[in-house]
Amino acid sequence: MKSLTMVLFKIGLVLFLVLGVAVVLIQAAGLIAGSSALVSGVVSALGRAMTVSAGVTGLLGFLMSYLYHWKAGED
Numbered sequence: 001m002k003s004l005t006m007v008l009f010k011i012g013l014v015l016f017l018v019l020g021v022a023v024v025l026i027q028a029a030g031l032i033a034g035s036s037a038l039v040s041g042v043v044s045a046l047g048r049a050m051t052v053s054a055g056v057t058g059l060l061g062f063l064m065s066y067l068y069h070w071k072a073g074e075d
Contacts, residue, residue, distance in 0.1 A: 002067050008032055012057030019050035 023046050030038030064070075 002064075005064050005067060009057060009060045009064060012053050014059060016050055016053040016057055019046050019053065022046060023050060 023042050027039045028043040030036070030042070
């Protein structure tokens with residue numbers, strides 16, 4: 001169970017970080033090009049997947065704190 005949650009956590013972490021970077025870069029390109037459709041459209045296209053993957057990854061991190069018996073203040 002521990003190794004499965006760690007693998008899923010790492011996949012989710014990479015997924016939402018890559019999606020977040022993609023959203024920011026595409027929005028920056030939209031700003032440079034002066035395309036408001038590109039700036040808002042990328043959020044419509046990738047925003048839900050980014051938010052869901054971030055939420056699931058956060059919940060997995062919370063679950064892992066119980067599986068690994070982490071305590072507050074530990075590194």
